[in-house]
Amino acid sequence: MIQFTIVTINWNNLAGLQKTYQSVASQTYRNFRWIVVDGASNDGAVEWLQTVKEPWAEITSEPDNGLYDAMNKGLEKAVTTPGYTLFLNSGDWLYDERVLERVAQTIEQATTAPSYVYGDFARFSAAGRVHHFPGKPIERLFVGMPSSHQAMYFENELLKSVRFRDQYKLSADYCMLIEFINQVPSREQIVHIAQPLCVFDNTGVSVQRRFEAIKEDVQIRRRHMKLSAVRNYGLYTLHYLHAHVRNLQAALENKTA
Secondary structure (H helix, E strand, O other), X not given: OOOEEEEEEEOOOHHHHHHHHHHHHOOOOOOEEEEEEEOOOOOOHHHXXXXXXXXXXXXXXXXXXXXXXXXXXXXXXXXXOOOEEEEXXXXXXXXXXXXXXXHHHHHHHOOOOOOEEEEEEEEEOOOOOEEEEOOOOHHHOOOOOOOOHXXXXXXXXXXXXXXXXXXXXXXXXXXXXXXXXXXXXXXXXXXXXXXXXXXXXXXXXXXXXXXHXXXXXXXXHHHHHOOOHHHHHHHHHHHHHHHHHHHHHHXXXXXXX
């Protein structure tokens, strides 16, 4: 039976954490661990976490050095058991109550044991709307993330060999994914589920600082994908323009909400 580990990091986001908890607790598939890494919140989250007595919940609360330091703490706990790890931060949630069930069935039915499973995703905007997006082919990883990290499942044995590089303050998840995929033995061990697996909060740090994240992406492609300068800065220009368009769309959406 496939075991999942769900890592949730949190800092001063009690309402979002409770939403994530409800999403996890409602899953029909029950073979999972929920690892919560709280950064010593002072908004009531610590007190609320003390009331969570689920046998599948493993909770710690202590100061950390930021987003990716907290995610690394969760990763290190996750890989102590076999199975697959999902990073589902506070405020994000699984698309419906059967997500883990569908992912487990996909893994069990695969002819070759997958190292990496990812799906489509949905984005929850500041205006309260949900927008759906398909996952992209893994061959286009040089362009950017094939999906949101909340829709990605990493095989734990291979996950032991990577970390979130905290010199990247906004795009360390992209760097980690590149390094992870580079170690997957064969393309057959990468599986895309053409169904939405998560809804993520579109008001997070990396979204708010998208233009800074685009600059980090250029560094990551150069160092970890050896992408040529022409292709790299061509992608930078396209992503920069796309981010402007998204900001305009978000502004219009908020205005009409």
